[in-house]
Amino acid sequence: MKLVVFFAVVVAAVAQQPPRAVREQFRVIYEWRTIDFEWESPTVRETYLNTSRYIPQNVLISGINYYENNIFLTLPRMLDGVPATLAYIPANQNDTAPKLKPFPSWEDNTIGVCDALQFVQNIEIDRNGIMWILDNGRVGTLTQNPSTKCPPSIVLIDLKTGENKIERIPLSLDTVDLSKSYLNDLVIDNRDGDYAYITDNSAVDPGIIVFRLSDKKSWKLRDMKSMMSVPEATIFRINGTTVNLPVNIDGIALGPQFIADDGIIDRTVYYCPLSSFHLYAINASVLRNESLSEKGEGAIRPYVVDLGTKASQTDGMKMDSTGMLFFGLIGNSTIAEWNSTVDFRVGQRTIARDPNYIQWVDRFTFDDHGNLYVVVNRLYNFVKNQVSLEDVNYRILRSYTGLKSYVYGEDLMPPTPPQNAAATRTIAASVLVLALAHLFA
Numbered sequence: 001m002k003l004v005v006f007f008a009v010v011v012a013a014v015a016q017q018p019p020r021a022v023r024e025q026f027r028v029i030y031e032w033r034t035i036d037f038e039w040e041s042p043t044v045r046e047t048y049l050n051t052s053r054y055i056p057q058n059v060l061i062s063g064i065n066y067y068e069n070n071i072f073l074t075l076p077r078m079l080d081g082v083p084a085t086l087a088y089i090p091a092n093q094n095d096t097a098p099k100l101k102p103f104p105s106w107e108d109n110t111i112g113v114c115d116a117l118q119f120v121q122n123i124e125i126d127r128n129g130i131m132w133i134l135d136n137g138r139v140g141t142l143t144q145n146p147s148t149k150c151p152p153s154i155v156l157i158d159l160k161t162g163e164n165k166i167e168r169i170p171l172s173l174d175t176v177d178l179s180k181s182y183l184n185d186l187v188i189d190n191r192d193g194d195y196a197y198i199t200d201n202s203a204v205d206p207g208i209i210v211f212r213l214s215d216k217k218s219w220k221l222r223d224m225k226s227m228m229s230v231p232e233a234t235i236f237r238i239n240g241t242t243v244n245l246p247v248n249i250d251g252i253a254l255g256p257q258f259i260a261d262d263g264i265i266d267r268t269v270y271y272c273p274l275s276s277f278h279l280y281a282i283n284a285s286v287l288r289n290e291s292l293s294e295k296g297e298g299a300i301r302p303y304v305v306d307l308g309t310k311a312s313q314t315d316g317m318k319m320d321s322t323g324m325l326f327f328g329l330i331g332n333s334t335i336a337e338w339n340s341t342v343d344f345r346v347g348q349r350t351i352a353r354d355p356n357y358i359q360w361v362d363r364f365t366f367d368d369h370g371n372l373y374v375v376v377n378r379l380y381n382f383v384k385n386q387v388s389l390e391d392v393n394y395r396i397l398r399s400y401t402g403l404k405s406y407v408y409g410e411d412l413m414p415p416t417p418p419q420n421a422a423a424t425r426t427i428a429a430s431v432l433v434l435a436l437a438h439l440f441a
């Protein structure tokens with residue numbers, strides 16, 4: 001396999017910070033000029049080409065996920081001619097531009113059939129092997145005539161069974177709008193009935209949609225101040241191209257569990273509009289409070305924390321199981337990290353910078369061997385209809401970090417009131433002894 005190693009800038013540690021972990025440089029593991037598929041036969045491919053159901057330059061890789069040696073990729077149907085919206089490739093193979101296999105099947109990617117996938121921007125795979133798919137139901141979002149084929153839905157596939165049966169759960173029309181919602185990205189919180197926190201980057205009504213799997217209920221929380229794009233961040237200059245993109249709330253990440261002052265277990269949800277320099281945080285317990293949704297715009301404002309600014313705009317981001325956040329800085333051709341135990345304003349680190357290989361960082365994923373994967377897709381060319389078939393347009397980069405996804409974060413137990421203080425001390429002491437024994441083993 002051809003592995004391209006490229007220049008990575010490592011920023012020197014600031015004095016008051018703990019030493020940063022050594023990271024492997026990012027390498028290109030796969031790269032494509034255009035995306036092609038494993039077709040049922042060459043004739044089928046030709047028929048799709050002849051009838052414009054496959055237009056190679058219109059197929060863009062956006063999201064990425066990993067499960068048992070396969071890499072799943074999303075292909076949002078922003079333009080016409082995208083024959084499948086979800087597909088996969090083996091995580092290890094010698095071909096550097098592998099052909100994609102539709103997932104679960106070709107039939108399950110048929111446009112206009114509501115049992116099938118229509119428009120997938122992102123997916124997540126939880127710790128129970130359930131794939132959560134955001135299906136917007138609307139295709140051709142970047143064309144003159146976007147078309148709503150099916151209601152915006154959460155689609156679940158239990159990957160453990162190997163049967164890949166689709167369960168489609170349309171979101172309530174109190175929560176989503178058939179023509180304006182844009183389900184962009186999600187994180188899964190496998191607690192108390194399993195929740196998804198979903199960014200809706202609707203141009204007119206951005207928000208975070210909360211979906212609870214146990215009773216299939218959903219609701220939406222809005223805060224214009226932290227979820228709308230801001231004028232000073234809508235112009236991007238990348239690789240000589242300028243784009244004007246006012247994109248609302250987009251990337252989302254989920255922190256490890258912590259025990260709040262009142263003894264309740266909580267988690268921090270991080271998010272940012274694409275066209276903004278700020279990173280925001282809110283506690284998951286606030287999002288889970290349905291009554292705040294009924295109160296409308298601004299009801300969650302008192303609970304939103306502005307963590308500070310980044311050097312550039314960010315599309316996707318991903319957190320590991322201990323609270324290490326990875327994100328792109330699009331206008332700076334940079335991949336950055338932040339250890340969330342440190343103040344955001346001084347804790348950000350550049351881990352890779354390269355104008356030739358890091359051209360619009362879209363999404364990240366971890367595998368189960370400590371590797372971090374990044375999709376780079378030159379989205380600025382795509383939205384300007386300037387995709388050149390002569391250039392490499394899509395890349396997957398990989399770096400060993402030794403970390404794993406937030407979905408595998410530790411489950412905390414709520415503290416029980418101490419029965420008697422001496423017993424607690426003894427337990428604490430024996431835990432300490434155990435920890436030391438571990439250290440010296």
Ligand SMILES: *[C@@H]1O[C@H](CO)[C@@H](O)[C@H](O)[C@H]1NC(C)=O
Nearest residue numbers: 043044045046047048049050
């Ligand atoms: C595709 O179009 C070409 C040119 O019109 C034609 O020769 C070919 O037979 C068509 N192929 C299929 C499978 O329809």
Ligand SMILES: *[C@@H]1O[C@H](CO)[C@@H](O)[C@H](O)[C@H]1NC(C)=O
Nearest residue numbers: 001002090091092093094095
């Ligand atoms: C890749 O190529 C090497 C050497 O040519 C071979 O040993 C290996 O099995 C191949 N791997 C795959 C996944 O095809």
Ligand SMILES: *[C@@H]1O[C@H](CO)[C@@H](O)[C@H](O)[C@H]1NC(C)=O
Nearest residue numbers: 260261268281282283303305
């Ligand atoms: C979340 O809750 C904890 C404890 O209740 C609080 O200290 C923290 O500031 C909150 N975080 C955010 C982002 O509001």
Ligand SMILES: *[C@@H]1O[C@H](CO)[C@@H](O)[C@H](O)[C@H]1NC(C)=O
Nearest residue numbers: 285286289290291292295299
């Ligand atoms: C939910 O929010 C309401 C305010 O709308 C508040 O009164 C209530 O205590 C909150 N519930 C929880 C469980 O935090």
Ligand SMILES: *[C@@H]1O[C@H](CO)[C@@H](O)[C@H](O)[C@H]1NC(C)=O
Nearest residue numbers: 236237311312313330331332
């Ligand atoms: C980083 O990106 C921002 C916004 O895209 C831009 O204004 C700034 O000049 C860039 N800085 C560098 C060093 O490239």
Ligand SMILES: *[C@@H]1O[C@H](CO)[C@@H](O)[C@H](O)[C@H]1NC(C)=O
Nearest residue numbers: 018020021322324339340341
């Ligand atoms: C993040 O910082 C904490 C506190 O300094 C440290 O214990 C932890 O190892 C750091 N995490 C990583 C992944 O480097």
Ligand SMILES: CC(=O)N[C@H]1CO[C@H](CO)[C@@H](O)[C@@H]1O
Nearest residue numbers: 238239240241355356357391
């Ligand atoms: C202006 C500029 O930075 N152009 C670069 C864009 O990216 C290609 C490689 O992908 C470079 O060859 C150009 O120099």
